[in-house]
Amino acid sequence: MTELVVAAIQMCSGIDPANNIVVMERLVREAAARGASYVQTPEMTGAIQQDRKALFASLSTEEDDAVVRAASRLAAELGIFLHLGSTGVDAGDGMAANRGFVFDPRGRKIASYDKIHMFDVDLDGGESWRESTAYRPGSLAVNADMDGMLIGMGICYDVRFPQLFRDLSLAGASILTAPAAFTRQTGMAHWHVLQRARAIENGAFMISAAQAGRHEDGRETYGHSLIIDPWGRIVAEAETDEPGVVLAKIDISAVAAARAKIPNLKNARPYRMAEVVTGSVRERVA
Template sequence: MAKLPIALIQTRTPASPGAAFAHVEPLIREAAAGGAKLILTPEATNFLIQDRAARDAVLETQERDEAVRKLRDLARELGVWLLIGSAIVRSGHDGDDRAANRSLLIDAGGAVVASYDKLHVYDVDLPTGERWRESAAIRPGDGAVVAQTPWGGLGLTICYDIRFPQLHRALARAGAMMIAVPAAFTVPTGEAHWETLLRARAIETGCYILAPAQAGAHEDGRRTWGRSTVVAPWGEVLAKLDHDAPGVLFAELDFEAVTRARTAVPQLTHDREFTPPS
């Protein structure tokens, strides 16, 4: 199997779709110029807004969202596959005004070939005093997705999903050879857990883990951890941006490494039923 040149885009996404596209476009062009055939952006690529009223003022369906439309055109122009790590869009569910946090995989012709709504929403009170209630604004999805690409299966997850190993195992067992983890991690949890969780999910699944991240101080007041990372199937960090500034991270995936890892530790075939503890 041929090797796959990829690029992760690290962003500091602004608070409107038009400004968000203007921010990410040159980074994607840089990635394509550097030879990447699959390019991945972070969670909330189309805008990053905490305030519910301000968010609702710019919220659109995925078909009408300005950033999504322009990103599809850009993928077609550049002839690359592009994963919008997520776009915040109208969920399309009648009677529920919450948004969807949705990954969109775009092929080299600009078509949306797969989508995934974030399964696990982040509701927490942090020791720092930060309080997050993602469930108030985001309608969680209800299904896992392995998207088919010319290079193999790509499992789709978003941010907080990284803490649920059963999801990643299910993706690997369904044919994923690489798993996307686009994120907007907070600084405290990013510093403590980001790389450890990414490496653990790679080791448990024998997959490449591709984690493009939001980074730095945003217009809406939040700070995100950055440190976009690619982890190989044996658990070693293949490439990493060791900062919280916008940038492009290049890597090359050799899918023979997936075979080697899963042959050495065939854990995906060794499940056993058991009685849970009482």
Template structure:
């Protein structure tokens, strides 16, 4: 069994405070026996005021949260998936996830491919593409404590082709760090995460933002760990803090042997009228 921890946070507008919270979560995760910690999307700053956020967002090499997490990973001997950080990328930002090993080295990076540009029935309007540059490359990080880990971020959850590509590239687990809105979370969060796990016969690990943030937004919470059969192993509910889950990596072969969907996939040609 592999023990993991998911950090459910209500990240604010101050990256220095976020760095302290993440370092404390890492110490707690290690004390709780976790081999790897997973954090939400935007673990350094959640701020819809683009001008104010621009004063805090740094290039990757200068980001204080990334530096603090790498240092704490070395100190505690703990692997960490930073769900994502807002970092500078040329004249824009990138929504970038990181996998850091227990020596503090960055083992993989992923820039969010699908950006959240939507108008919700509640009146909420989000235009992630106004500030962020989309990524263009799917990523699997080999040899983590949960096996080969596929990386996604939040809105990517709605695009099953990405999950299929990661599964076919050998991923045994996929991370889905998120800052889901409350209305979309209530409607779709659990069902989509369970569906992605079932479709690919793999673990899905989704650390989430939760609560009423300093910039006024509200996020859904319910950090989840889901097994390859679609069973929920852990649900963080509302509030903040760590939730632990035990992953039996042998379940992947068991489930895929029972229903071998990856082996049965066939290319789909043009759709006829």
């Protein structure tokens, strides 16, 4: 399989998982009807909820989660690879996991990934986020094997940590992903350049489904779901905040072509960090 149609689903998830499942199913069916064999949903497909108490009241374990079950069932029914960008699941000990899943055309889970990097930031205008108060960070980088084609799994804030995507690429990923719920403020400043950079520096496709618009819990997300080729060109983008489907036909052979032109994955060299001291530079010793 070198050519395939891929899709990124843009959503504006609310606080009720049942309502979000209805939207997810409608858009995934639309993508499959238009020929997509790989479909990705955004971060927190199941619910976007700032209130910690309400969030945990709605959570289930992975085995009992209605969003996870719906995604598995859809993948099997439609005969597609379905990448549930992420949903919150009960991780035990009063913490949640921001977990992504990939299901094969038989509905079997072939990979899951817990978001590693927590969005603990203070932005302009008093906007502040502390994901680590509710979510337990993951510690394992994951490539999902889609019939021999490896898909590197990232989530949202992970995109600001290039070494994760470099390691996924060195381990064989030809498609990288960062399904997201980027804030409007950070998205306007950095979304496109970060997504394009990860594609360019790894010679890989980058597919990132996004949340968009004003959510029930009051937050605003940037949207602009993207499909980017290994040369850093945007081949498909959601131009509005509306829920919808972004679709593109991609040729995986473009990955090998890009990496042959600029073989930076092969050309990387080990180095040591020097320590600057007064009047001289010396090697830093760990």
